[in-house]
Amino acid sequence: MEMSFKILLDFDQDLANTSSLKFKKFKSEIGAALTEHYKNFYGFVRIYVLGFRSGSVITDFVVETNSVNSTEIATLDNKVAVDLQNKGYNVDPRSFSGVIQGNLPFIKNYDIIYPGTTLQLTCVVPVTMQMETGSWFVNGLPVSNNAKYSITNSPPTLTVQGMSSGDNGNYTFTMTQSTLTFTRKESISVTDVIPPIIQLNKLAINVQCGANENITLECCVTYYLINNVTAKWMDGPDEISSGNFYSSK
Incomplete structure (x- = not known):
């Protein structure tokens, strides 16, 4: 879960330099506050600061968790804001937001x-x-x-x-x-491959129960690449093969 919040402070280019003392100080102190409040969140795995960008000072961080509860997260965000404010960071408590990227396909x-x-x-x-x-x-x-x-x-x-x-x-x-x-x-995307056209000579057949009668079904397949087509007769999920009850060709 990718999240961010805003510190009401003019952006210093040192915060874009991961080697600067200011970057390391901000990352350490903010990361510690985030961990302290999020560590008891149900499903919590870990949390870490990604970096800082301009727009005042926007702090980007990631929460790895096995569960999502927006109400609980909002409560934790408020606690983080108060904690950082007490440490001298002018955090806007209304600026917290997060994005959950769905990982399961439609x-x-x-x-x-x-x-x-x-x-x-x-x-x-x-x-x-x-x-x-x-x-x-x-x-x-x-x-x-x-x-x-x-x-x-x-x-x-x-x-x-x-x-x-x-x-x-x-x-x-x-x-x-x-x-x-x-x-x-x-x-x-829609495939550009056109499916074969399959036509049966009979869609429904009524046969008297117990009648010893042979019934012929014919199938016509129309396709522009007919040599690429393999046709099979099916009885429900099972393929029909020639035997005591069926004869196919």
């Missing part, structure tokens, strides 16, 4: 996205944020419910009608709770 209804497919993307969000409402973006632009897109919550799902190459790009879901923003971005 759940998709298709592994291969063919032209014309209706695509569903479902985002896996932290348990403590599952009741919040988020936003979807396609190539950086927000999307809303219309003829092309449909958005539902719990779990957050984006449905895209009639996928085509024009829909290729980055799909992003974001959700904010208190000072934390969860985000997941993934590249989605």
Whole structure:
């Protein structure tokens, strides 16, 4: 979890130099205060200061944790602010913010996205944020419910009608709770491979129970690279092979 807060102080270029005494002092004292208050956070692994940048003095730090609770984190941030203020750092307590990068891929209804497919993307969000409402973006632009897109919550799902190459790009879901923003971005593309067209001579057959009758099914496959196609007859999940009950060719 990447986080930051602001110290109301003119930025000194020494804070951009990791070898300077001022950088080392700030990093040591701020890192100690962060660790002191975060160490009892449920799921805490470690915390460390990344560095400082201008905009007053923005402190960037990372919290490694196995759990996320925005309410508890906000409470800890306030304690850190008071602690650092007592040490002479003019910390803005309202400036704390954090970003959680989702590491689980979107759940998709298709592994291969063919032209014309209706695509569903479902985002896996932290348990403590599952009741919040988020936003979807396609190539950086927000999307809303219309003829092309449909958005539902719990779990957050984006449905895209009639996928085509024009829909290729980055799909992003974001959700904010208190000072934390969860985000997941993934590249989605439509395959340029056209699937085979499969036609059966009969879609449904009624056969009298116990009738000793041979039934013939025929399948026609149309494909522009027909030599690359392997056709199999299936009975549910099982492949049908020639035997006592079946004869295929």
